[in-house]
Amino acid sequence: MLALETPQPASVLYARVSRVITPMEWPAFAADAEAILRLKRQREAIILAHNYQSPEIFHCVADVVGDSLALAREAARSDAKVIVMAGVHFMAETAKLMNPSKIVLTPDLKAGCSLAESITPADVALLRAAYPGVPIVTYVNTSAAVKAVSDICCTSANARKVVESLGVPRVIMIPDEYLARNVAAETSVEIIAWRGRCEVHEQFTAADIRELREAHPDAIVLAHPECSPEVVAAADFAGSTADMIGYVGQKRPARVALVTECSMSDNVAVHYPEVEFVRPCALCPHMKRITLAKIRRALETLSDEVTIDPAIAAPARRAVERMLAL
Ligand code: 13P
Numbered sequence: 001m002l003a004l005e006t007p008q009p010a011s012v013l014y015a016r017v018s019r020v021i022t023p024m025e026w027p028a029f030a031a032d033a034e035a036i037l038r039l040k041r042q043r044e045a046i047i048l049a050h051n052y053q054s055p056e057i058f059h060c061v062a063d064v065v066g067d068s069l070a071l072a073r074e075a076a077r078s079d080a081k082v083i084v085m086a087g088v089h090f091m092a093e094t095a096k097l098m099n100p101s102k103i104v105l106t107p108d109l110k111a112g113c114s115l116a117e118s119i120t121p122a123d124v125a126l127l128r129a130a131y132p133g134v135p136i137v138t139y140v141n142t143s144a145a146v147k148a149v150s151d152i153c154c155t156s157a158n159a160r161k162v163v164e165s166l167g168v169p170r171v172i173m174i175p176d177e178y179l180a181r182n183v184a185a186e187t188s189v190e191i192i193a194w195r196g197r198c199e200v201h202e203q204f205t206a207a208d209i210r211e212l213r214e215a216h217p218d219a220i221v222l223a224h225p226e227c228s229p230e231v232v233a234a235a236d237f238a239g240s241t242a243d244m245i246g247y248v249g250q251k252r253p254a255r256v257a258l259v260t261e262c263s264m265s266d267n268v269a270v271h272y273p274e275v276e277f278v279r280p281c282a283l284c285p286h287m288k289r290i291t292l293a294k295i296r297r298a299l300e301t302l303s304d305e306v307t308i309d310p311a312i313a314a315p316a317r318r319a320v321e322r323m324l325a326l
């Protein structure tokens with residue numbers, strides 16, 4: 001059953017983020033945050049927020065927060081009338097695929113992703129022709145149209161498991177070259193990669209990690225597998241955004257560096273005041289298109305709605321469901 005939080009006064013909301021948002025900054029968010037909590041009840045809506053969303057979204061108005069895998073699962077089981085995706089477009093499309101009878105809203109239609117942009121269905125057709133019979137594992141960071149011509153999806157949390165579940169010696173993994181190479185380093189399955197890159201994670205270099213370790217010798221370094229294999233090799237641990245958060249929660253290192261999008265550290269720091277976060281981070285300009293003001297507008301106007309051509313939706317849903325069933 002849909003159980004929405006009772007609207008809270010701005011002072012209660014501010015207490016949740018006071019470690020990472022200054023009293024000077026908060027007035028810019030307060031009215032929108034209060035309005036969103038009221039609107040969610042009126043619309044019977046939930047907000048799913050990715051771990052890269054800004055703290056005022058993540059801690060003050062989201063009903064569910066998580067990595068791509070968790071958000072896809074939550075979208076599938078939600079009984080809300082309206083799902084607002086505080087994340088990028090492929091995440092909103094995945095929510096619509098998983099729960100097609102719901103109204104799925106994106107606060108900004110332009111919130112894209114460099115990986116999703118890096119490959120088209122025509123490219124996938126060329127790969128199929130070049131490697132007949134080799135299954136295609138598609139990262140969830142792709143359009144529904146690309147998922148529709150793929151065999152199975154994966155996320156950074158389950159990529160190796162998905163690859164090995166196919167029981168074949170060779171797979172094509174699209175579109176993230178670095179994720180594919182990082183999985184290839186962990187499995188005996190041969191992986192044919194595409195040349196897509198995350199414009200955020202490709203910025204980090206092994207030299208950055210060396211400098212970071214010189215400046216903070218006791219810091220534990222956690223990296224996202226969209227980083228290059230050299231960065232992943234230089235880190236202490238690599239995993240999805242949820243895996244990184246889980247690592248901090250379990251091990252409580254005195255000092256940690258999350259080699260990923262900047263908001264992650266702020267969002268996690270709120271829960272672990274005893275952990276010092278060193279911030280070698282980069283902003284995702286697409287994730288940052290989502291703001292409280294745009295979420296409020298989406299709920300007020302019930303737009304922009306995400307729709308998917310049914311001819312694409314059916315095969316794309318199969319690829320995501322096949323992953324979720326593992
Ligand atoms: P996660 O699935 O780890 O949350 O990653 C999504 C993403 O876009 C990372 O850049």
Ligand code: SF4
Nearest residue numbers: 113114198199200284
């Ligand atoms: Fe896409 Fe990279 Fe932004 Fe994630 S961080 S949404 S992979 S551009």
